[in-house]
Amino acid sequence: MDEAEAIMAVQQMQEYIDDNILRKITLKELAVAAGYSPWHAARLFKEVTGKAPFEYIRTLRLTKAALVLRDSNEKIIDVAMDFMFDSHEGFTRAFSKQFGLSPSRYSKYTPPIKLFMPEKVFDTYREFHKGEKMMSEKNNTKSVFVQVVERPARKVLLKRGKEATEYFAYCEEVGDVWSVLVSVKEAMYEPIGMWLPKHLIKEGTSQYVQGVEVPTDYANNIPDGYELIQLPPCKLMVFQGEPYNDEDFMDAIGEVWNHIERFTPSVYGYQWAPEAAPRFQLAPMGYRGYIEARPVKAIN
Structure with missing residues (x-):
């Protein structure tokens, strides 16, 4: 398999996750987005991103949930349900493990926390192979x-x-x-x-x-x-x-x-x-x- 094709397949899974973050996502759906079997798609995703697909999804959901808590007055249970957590308790455990404080404390004080901000892997790959060339002087200088x-x-x-x-x-x-x-x-x-x-x-x-x-x-x-x-x-x-x-x-x-x-x-x-x-x-x-x-x- 060509390296660029494999990385592009992972980005297609990333984009599918972004588009469907507020609904249940299955490995079969990710595999269809990538164009590979479920087993192969999951292996590729872990190799390229460093996270298994559902670890990646959970971490991304928690980050997006944190931003909602920071910027709105929504109830914690409503945010938890919106981001596919089954209960207030489960959301609180996962949130506390990822950010080091409970969602209720974060909602009240909103201290700086480390959010999960994954880059699109194929875009990064393309830039790396393009090289870090700087534009030289040209006659058609832009405004x-x-x-x-x-x-x-x-x-x-x-x-x-x-x-x-x-x-x-x-x-x-x-x-x-x-x-x-x-x-x-x-x-x-x-x-x-x-x-x-x-x-x-x-x-x-x-x-x-x-x-x-x-x-x-x-x-x-x-x-x-x-x-x-x-x-x-x-x-x-x-x-x-x-x-x-x-x-x-x-x-x-x-x-x-x-x-x-x-x-x-x-x-x-x-x-x-x-x-x-x-x-x-x-x-x-x-x-x-x-x-x-x-x-x-x-x-x-």
Whole structure:
């Protein structure tokens, strides 16, 4: 069996699970989605994702249930039933085992927790084999939208690496952080990857980190290994590229970076202020284009 075909079959099972997460799913249904026998489909799924199909389904259901509890006032028993748990007690046991606290406590306090956020395995496979090439200068340069925004005083909940100066090295050093950051109910904005200014880098830690900005009065739990630091008000110049196909995200990032390197902020009456705030990037999403922000200050 071709490797790409096998991984594509697993992604087809993932997509079937996503589409049917609120109803009973059988191994036979997954096998039909994959185009293999039930035994072979289950073996492939475990080999590629590291989880047996029903362990994967249960873990994903618990994450989605946690988000409902975080963002709504639904009763725990109703959430449990919606996500195919037979009883309040069974849901509570499973939830407590996965997240380290009961659903009632989580619903009340909503501390950051580690959510299960599986990537689509075939998409990841395709990107890996495509390689990490960056777009070089081209004659048909695409448009990049530029604006200046103001950020208020705030804090950022982050996790430091050791030596990382960019996303891929950070992921190798630290692993999955995003699944915790997206669970933060008090988040002011979506999670970000940040290049810290020198004065915010602790000795022996990385320049590149991931975190989420929260209000200055944030008083919820700080997960082990994370840190809460203060950021002053600042101005940021935000660069947003054109929408792109998701598989072309490295090219899209390169296009924006090329534009920033050529850009003169004085056109807008500003100059770069790298020590005023972290430079940051949003998660690349093709429908909105790649977005990156760099700190600036007004030219007097």
